[in-house]
Amino acid sequence: MQIPTTQQTFLTGPQVQARYQKSHVTIWRWVRDPALGFPQPIQINRLNYWRLADLDAWEADQRGAA
Template identity: 40%
Template sequence: MVDQEKYLPVAAMRRRYDVSTRSIYRWLEDEVMRFPKPITIKNRLYFKEADLMAWEDSLRFGFPGATDKAPGN
């Protein structure tokens, strides 16, 4: 069986982190935050779930740009 990568649209990101769409775009612009880069399909952004999980882990372990907890937690 082949594992399929899961991609989340911006609407799912808003729910996941309990933030606005604008906040997600700010995170993308903030190089210190190291927020995962999305892919674009038909002018819509999609974020790879595995990249998001790795980013969340980096926040927990105090990597550069990290806070005490992941947004929305």
């Protein structure tokens, strides 16, 4: 019997920076601005990670708002 699992993909801070071609300061400004709705990171061992699904959803919302 197989147990269904949901595999989530996480991106590191530098990967998020590369994805949007923005500096770490800009990414943190986005995180702190509630009006933008940018996904909050998950902290694991004092490092920040973003769920890829959350970033994809945020991008879709941004395209819909434009």
